[in-house]
Amino acid sequence: MAYDAALKELSALLGDALTLSKPELDQHARSESHFPPTPPEAVAYPTSTEEVAALVRICAAHGCPVTGWGTGTSLEGQSQAVRGGVVVDFSRMNRVLEVNHADMDVRIQPGLTREELNAELRATGLFFPVDPGANASLGGMAATRASGTTAVRYGTMRDNVLGLEVVLADGRVIRTGTRARKSAAGYDLTGLFVGAEGTLGLITELTLRLRGQPEAISAAVCAFDTIGDAVQAVIDTIQMGIPMARIEFLDTASVRAVNAYAGMHFPEKPHLLVEFHGSDSGVAEQAEVFGGIVADHGGADFAWAQKPEDRSALWTMRHNAFYAILALRPGCRSVVTDVCVPISRLAEAVEGTIADLEAHDVTGPILGHVGDGNFHAILMFAPEDPAEEVRATAAAGRMVERALALGGTCTGEHGIGLGKRGYMEREHGEGWQVMATLKAALDPGGIMNPGKLVPGNG
């Protein structure tokens, strides 16, 4: 077996918290994506930063790959150990270490999930706003620079991580950032590790910014005759500066999927789902201005969800849309796309995508966080139909080309992982080589999540 010497030392370090059992290796072999499974040699369940540091030192000495694992909900295979080695599962490092009510921040371990955190915070009047849908681990969310439905108002993980503790590739432990709200003290190391997908080090602790639970929340859903109308309503909303908490788009195919999956009865038209946060009067004012914009674009069937249980049903429906879409064709898999463009080019990007999918016979319902200019087409294929997979993958490539031509990015929130690495040179040019230089400087042995993000790298 590969890395025998390393595994022996790791076993001495971790005892039962290192497993080589096949079922557990298989559990850690794939993400929620279409990539082939890649079981590691071992899975470690550390319980402290010291254990993680000792583990990394052993792996460094033996050149054994180390890949972090939160909940396995990444959509680009970031946590798949494609070069083997050890997967570090943070599920036993999932404590809330310190809630600072007055400063509205919290110190946590990386294995804690966002729903667990918000459950702990419920009585405090505070909440953590970033919501990618999946009940992901917060360490994983930081590592992949996750965002989701609320980023239009509260920002992404980039904006909500105040500081980190990181185990570097040589086992050194550093702390980045402070609990102050801003700092001009040197390179932004926090920002460097957020979004690095575990290729520069393992996050072992996070200090996160919290927000006050809004006094009033109001959500609504409304239908449009055309995608162009819906998207133009979004553009106007953003340009008017309405501080939307969420503004989500579902195309007709997505609405149909959701109706079938969740027994809903939305009209089979493009929809916007929105949410407002603020004071009672602030929410009322936002809703009134938004209502005017919707009317200007022929929006109809405007339905409010003001009761918490109705809102919860609405967002559960939205967050299950991915599964609802996959359920349209039982057994199918999908290439999930994640382009993000300047808001002024959003209609062009969405309409261009739809025309392209039709022209190339690809089934791909579209939905997304349109307030950020970010949308997903779920490009479906039958596992037994390689030609269909080729068509889906090619369409995904054209979506990226279209987004880049419009001044956008190949991934708004899912990250690079295995699926988007092929677009990095096209998006960043020489900047991708700079990323490789940074990676080589901090991980000269190339043991941290090799095969990901940068050129070369195993």
Next chain:
Amino acid sequence: MAYDAALKELSALLGDALTLSKPELDQHARSESHFPPTPPEAVAYPTSTEEVAALVRICAAHGCPVTGWGTGTSLEGQSQAVRGGVVVDFSRMNRVLEVNHADMDVRIQPGLTREELNAELRATGLFFPVDPGANASLGGMAATRASGTTAVRYGTMRDNVLGLEVVLADGRVIRTGTRARKSAAGYDLTGLFVGAEGTLGLITELTLRLRGQPEAISAAVCAFDTIGDAVQAVIDTIQMGIPMARIEFLDTASVRAVNAYAGMHFPEKPHLLVEFHGSDSGVAEQAEVFGGIVADHGGADFAWAQKPEDRSALWTMRHNAFYAILALRPGCRSVVTDVCVPISRLAEAVEGTIADLEAHDVTGPILGHVGDGNFHAILMFAPEDPAEEVRATAAAGRMVERALALGGTCTGEHGIGLGKRGYMEREHGEGWQVMATLKAALDPGGIMNPGKLVPGNG
């Protein structure tokens, strides 16, 4: 003369746009700080990215230091060429390249100042919100991660730079970021160069995020009996989630200085200066809630400045406070401090500082951006009194120690430059060595602003 061969090649490249004239070297020898002047060997005035890249390639070949220069308004000597070489003055690269109204962003050259940009934007309904007081160049503001009075609402340069063009230490030119509002595509290179103080490369173009000019603006000033009352009012305001556009503190000594300098008649007490941005009703609601908090803490002499000219006078007064304080003792110089702490520890930090200054016979009016937990003591000394300078410098060091012990940072917004480098190891521990590793990877010859920010470095 040092770097003769480099200067000869640079002269051939730049012609008249390279100067060795003593008056111009002297003009580029100091910032707005107390550090001794350090004239460079030459000053270059490039007009294009290509010229900057060619210049850097020549300097790289000869090991000649390269230090960027915007307006020379940095407070920590960031733009001083402490190892000599060439100062690159960006004043001839000061154009607005592209305003995207629909996406609320703008592409500019680095020598453009923030007031110039806002003058260009006046008719568009948009503005660039970051306001450090000085009419600094936007390239310099990005390089030093500047913020100022409005950061409490709009964030710092970290939050408002969408993308950069950067000339690296070997003359390669990269573009970071996109015009999309968010991206998960690899390492955050934009964030790495923002705040790097020119030690990793020279910024030759910026894409900045703009905001809509608020429908309503309202400003107010009010006095408190004690510093504790004023600071507690700030803490309550932040914790209530009131979206203040500015919330500034001046202690009694600063108020006295401002009264004398600007012919104002504020009561000689600690003051808060605030500004609200929003819709008419939103501003009224914010002001009402804030008024209640002020009353709870015994605030008095609440005066509104609703007319634009009154507001302008108020903020001019605030921005001139530094000069007003220096004018208290003609001919004096100052050590400017810039600590930032978690908001819950702000009263402790301010009161601890005042007690310390009194105990050590140091004159140091205090003012700052208290909504961020960031404040400055202007520690004055007579140039002819070395003992007083020693006392001021020692007090500055104790302020940093106090801030770090409270979970804060040695610099909220001024950056490291020459003045704060001695605190980097204390603040970042091993993280400072990581910064050195990154610097060595991107600038192996150590030519980019040597002597700054990282350990070693010339």
